[in-house]
Amino acid sequence: MSEKREYYEILGLKKGASIQEVKEAYKKLAKKYHPDISKEENAEEKFKEVLEAYSVLSNPQKKENYDKFGHAAEGFQGYGGFGGQGFDFSAMDFDFDDLFKNFGFGDIFGSRQRRGPRKGVDLRFDLSIEFEESAFGVKKEIEIERIEACDKCSGSGSEKEEDLVSCSQCNGTGMQTHSQRTPFGTFNTRTTCRKCRGEGRTVKNPCTKCNGTGRIRKKRKITVAIPEGIQNGAYLRLRNEGNAGERGAGNGDLYVVIFIEPHEFFKRDEADIYGEVPITFSLAALGGEIDVPTLKGKAKLKVPSGTQTGTIFRLKEKGIKDIEEGGFGDEYIKVILRTPEKLSKKQKELFEELKEGEKTTENGFFKKFKKVFK
Numbered sequence: 001m002s003e004k005r006e007y008y009e010i011l012g013l014k015k016g017a018s019i020q021e022v023k024e025a026y027k028k029l030a031k032k033y034h035p036d037i038s039k040e041e042n043a044e045e046k047f048k049e050v051l052e053a054y055s056v057l058s059n060p061q062k063k064e065n066y067d068k069f070g071h072a073a074e075g076f077q078g079y080g081g082f083g084g085q086g087f088d089f090s091a092m093d094f095d096f097d098d099l100f101k102n103f104g105f106g107d108i109f110g111s112r113q114r115r116g117p118r119k120g121v122d123l124r125f126d127l128s129i130e131f132e133e134s135a136f137g138v139k140k141e142i143e144i145e146r147i148e149a150c151d152k153c154s155g156s157g158s159e160k161e162e163d164l165v166s167c168s169q170c171n172g173t174g175m176q177t178h179s180q181r182t183p184f185g186t187f188n189t190r191t192t193c194r195k196c197r198g199e200g201r202t203v204k205n206p207c208t209k210c211n212g213t214g215r216i217r218k219k220r221k222i223t224v225a226i227p228e229g230i231q232n233g234a235y236l237r238l239r240n241e242g243n244a245g246e247r248g249a250g251n252g253d254l255y256v257v258i259f260i261e262p263h264e265f266f267k268r269d270e271a272d273i274y275g276e277v278p279i280t281f282s283l284a285a286l287g288g289e290i291d292v293p294t295l296k297g298k299a300k301l302k303v304p305s306g307t308q309t310g311t312i313f314r315l316k317e318k319g320i321k322d323i324e325e326g327g328f329g330d331e332y333i334k335v336i337l338r339t340p341e342k343l344s345k346k347q348k349e350l351f352e353e354l355k356e357g358e359k360t361t362e363n364g365f366f367k368k369f370k371k372v373f374k
Contacts, residue, residue, distance in 0.1 A: 007056055007057050011053050012025055016067060017057075026054040029050045030047065030054075118246050123241075134260045135228060135295050139224065139226070140223070146254075150207055150214055155244065157213055159205040164203060172201065175191065175192065176190065176193050177189070222254070226258065232258065233258065234258050235256060236258070239253050240253065273320060274334070275331070275332075276334045276335075278336050280338060281340075283303055284309070288302075292315075301315070309335065312334045315330060315331040
């Protein structure tokens with residue numbers, strides 16, 4: 001006869017592990033080796049082995065004896081090891097309901113959970129809005145097609161109220177009891193009734209409009225309030241505006257995903273907006289004021305003399321509302337020096353004079369530049 005394996009080794013634990021660790025290890029291995037679901041080789045024998053180890057190490061007194069004397073403790077009076085037909089499941093401190101419902105056996109030992117009618121499915125609607133609408137907020141009316149409760153039978157699926165009768169298969173409980181024989185005895189499991197799907201009632205005469213489903217497909221117009229400052233790709237959740245659930249169960253939700261159309265002038269980064277404005281040589285050199293666009297109309301921008309192309313100016317709080325933090329972002333205007341393509345005779349003369357004046361500055365610059373290499 002082969003030597004008996006250590007119980008801690010069977011459960012994959014170190015000697016002296018706590019009872020809580022024993023319970024956790026047992027739960028994991030019991031699921032792995034249960035004969036009805038396991039594909040492991042010799043699953044039934046391994047399951048018995050795991051169960052035997054658990055029966056000892058989950059009991060404080062038996063565990064203490066085993067920790068001191070090992071398998072020799074089995075000879076002690078009252079030790080009560082794994083005795084096959086005489087094994088006492090009731091003495092074990094373990095939640096079998098929790099274990100077996102994870103195996104897919106349903107509810108164990110008389111528990112009465114039922115699935116019941118399912119909630120309606122969520123829906124999605126993609127909505128495009130203009131740049132200004134995202135900045136200031138807007139109300140939009142959209143049209144969706146969704147599943148709604150049948151208006152003829154009020155979602156019951158029955159032609160008349162009295163045509164809803166108690167399910168003959170589960171006697172109105174919504175649950176069915178099944179007996180399952182295992183190597184360790186017979187287990188009674190309770191599962192949702194397949195005929196009435198957990199409702200406890202069936203339809204004797206189905207509604208002619210919805211064919212007994214209690215639901216119909218219908219187009220519906222819904223007004224969506226879009227808040228100011230909404231971001232591209234953000235979504236709005238409209239509770240209970242999705243598909244209707246089964247026979248009185250709750251509706252799903254409607255998710256409206258926002259897509260913002262590009263603007264002809266502005267670009268956006270979070271709450272800030274950006275734009276480019278062309279300016280003339282004379283304005284850049286002499287300075288002055290120009291009108292620049294904002295989301296709320298025109299604004300004056302002061303351009304100092306000597307401004308270089310690509311200079312960026314900030315207009316404080318002229319951007320978009322920050323939904324999360326409150327307040328408003330800023331507007332940034334980048335000035336671009338515009339080169340005239342056509343010049344009048346007088347303009348050419350003026351530029352020639354300017355060119356001559358620039359030579360003096362240029363000659364002075366190059367004289368200083370040459371000194372560096374001497």
